[in-house]
Amino acid sequence: MTPRSLLRAVRGVAVAVGCLALVCSAHADESYPEQIRIGIQKGDGLVALRASGKLEQAFAAHHVKVSWHEFVYGAPLVEAINAGDVDVGTVGSTPPIMAQAGAAPAVVYVAYAPKMSRSYAIVVPKDSPVRDLRDLKGKKIAFAKGSQGHLFVLKAMQDAHMDPSSAQFTYLSYADARSAFERGFVDAWAVPDPRYADAELSTGARTILTIGNLSVPQYGFYISTRSFAEKYPAALRLVFDELARQASESLAHPDETARFLSSSTGVPPQVWNRAITRLEWGVSYPIPADVIKAQQDAADLAYDDKVIPRRVDVSKAVLQIK
Template identity: 50%
Template sequence: MKRPSLRWATALIATALASHAWADAGYPEQLHIGYQKGNSLVLLKSRGTLEKALAAHHVQVSWHEFAFGPPLVEGINAGSIDLGFVGATPPVFAQAGAAPSVAYVGYSEPYADNYAIVVPAHASARTFKDLKGKRIAVAKGSAGEYLLLSALDQAGLGLADIQESYLGYSEGRAAFERGDVDAWVVPDPRLADTEISSHARAVIRARDLPAQYSFYIAPKPFAQQYPKVLATVLEQLDATEQYAKAHPQEVAKLLSDDTRVPLPVWEKALARQPWGVHYPLSEQVLKQQQQVADTFYRYHLLPQPVKVAEAAVEVKP
């Protein structure tokens, strides 16, 4: 049997290399994104613009759905997920616990009218102070719990002045509708849903309290090694949010189909959604997030104090 010619062997190697395009320098071959239903990552996934933006750098994108935040944070800490989106509290608890690899890389606009403490339509309470001595449902360790603690601080009250009931969102809604609790701390779209279905009334909203942001997080080693790919994702996310702002009906329909939440609920929620994705973290954002950490520690809900700035990675294109 004749040995293959040098020309033939060279062509064979070239074909093999072409079938496996290596990622450009400074880019990973794979980008694993963790997401939950109902947020901007879902919109980005549906549009396909990220895949197009990264194709030039030979980066493959994979999407991994999570039912809620803690497993997503665990995936980030373990390095199996490269980017995710969470509220203000999960990174704080991660930094104070056993998840030192979780890093902040970007942030959204702060909550405004889309997070509130609500009471039934017939309730006599008109302000948050009127809830003194009342039972309030809140998800433990959530952005809502920080909202509640901030409301207590602003009113000059403490945890001893209310009856805090730790309930998940589904259990919280059921307890609220049965009258087992007097108030409920809830974000959109659940907030919009209960306002429409039961005419619940807000006694205080997030815009009336210290700013609270949500964050894009990544494993710190990944963020330090691949800032360019994260910058691309965040830029595409901001473009997606600006698109959503300009096309609310289209986006409401997509999210309604994705979550099975009624279309009017998403229409109400999106009408008051603060749009915008930013990076790197500004001094003001770091300061506000440090206030979140300090508040949870002051209320003995964190095992140790943390310095938020130590978990921030400055992502640049």
Template identity: 70%
Template sequence: MRPLRGLWWRTFVAFVVCFGCQVPAQADATWPATINIGIQKGDPLVALRASGELEKAFAQHGVAVRWMEFVYGAPLVEAINTGDVDVGTVGATPPILAQAGAAPGVVYVASAPRMQKSYGLIVPANSPARRIEDLKGKKIAFAKGSQGHLFVLKALADAGLPASAVQFVYLNYSDARAAFERGFIDAWAVPDPRYADTELATGARTILSIGQLSVPQYGFYIGSREFAQRYPAALRLLFDVLDRQTALELAHPAQTAQFLSQNTGVRLEIWTRALPRLEWGVHYPLTDEVVKAQQDCADLAYREHVIPRKIDVREAIVDIR
């Protein structure tokens, strides 16, 4: 089998090119001059950026592609709210905070597959904890407003524990990793590839995977309402190219891990461990099942005073078909 940029990659390029004519078209009112895309480590947009294939697809319509990387979802939401980013992917929590707070113009445009093993609640290798009930009175870290925030709240609710039963420690990923290694926190809700990195480096144990929660959890592709309503064709092209490329990447995990390692600076063994757990893919429009699960998250956020008011998730969905 040839390297990732070999035969199968060129086959994909040829497939994408056939979407449009051979001579790039000039941008018109149907297409933006530029599409600004926000990415986070571990989401499939990282591989799409590294491949350069989206730029080729959008060149057929005279559209430039600009990428911006974020550490977690909350800053990405803010960038969409200010107009610096047009579309990006996040977990369940950031769009709920946006709708209930100061960024009501942020909307759902597509969803990712159900999260199963890409997010874990981990403890140090020598910890006596085997389940979340064993963390009563202990410190659990996560990035405030991240997917991990509602992950932990839902896990506690499933166990019949109030949020007051544990101590929340709000830390970004780099600070949480340092605190975890030094024993300053007792548990950490963390996504891949940082999850895999911590397992390999410290021997951390997983006491709960996100797929074990009582209600499914999903990732989402979000954008500004103005952009989604004005340029639905641009979003459809983005997602269709992403979907096809993702299928190819997941069919060749060893090559994809090597490719991602070379293009992200994250070690090969980390991607090799993380890749089989990542729920890559994109679906639009949002299904009733996905909306119901996200509404459960929103209701939980309201009950736990994460958001100041109740919200109806459907009011923040734009159908781009």
């Protein structure tokens, strides 16, 4: 090989290596996974983010595929995250407590939603003689076992100095609870929006207590697995930052939001119109000490009332993504 041909060969290799490096850098950012799988529930802010398509646009720059997975309530979502089928999702206070107690030990808290105020309520039929929680002694209260409604009812009874055994807990999915409520098979229902708004509009359900009236604040949380959160904190920050922007925009334009949520979820726009005024959409991180303290109160209550088999230290399941 002549010196000139050797030089051309070396240059060719250099160009090939350079091109390969560019391709690799364009398609393999180790800060991001190839795909992020997001769990949603009907009333959380992630529904609006999915409908907007903005998260897909944000992740396109990092060559990350986004997939959405819908769950009826929190407990199955926790199970899916623990099993590695979903990477991040949002739930109420109860499911991550149960996860830490043994059902799904890989699950960690990574962010939190604003304090719950009016989006979750205990309702009774419009013609019910029940006026407050104490009137439910000996009566049936429906909620999904392991849901936010479970601890909502327990905390409400603690605040009212009621023994939990003084009422009959009826563990039902949202669909079954709705049917039981309409047929008079249960006397009360702990229900979140938009199902809460739907019950008001379709059955005239009357509110006897909203979650913001509890003595200790209740929060929703964003959860992931420890391994995913430790490996891909940048991906989670991108999800939460886009969600925060979308939540602010959605709540600022309730009529428009109701229309596109109706088209994407099948829930009538008038139901969303009522629910949106009460929804505590948004996300913040890292998780502050007062929020962890409030969640610890919920965890202690869950243990005291035998919802979980052992005490848990909530702080040990918190992974701060700064």
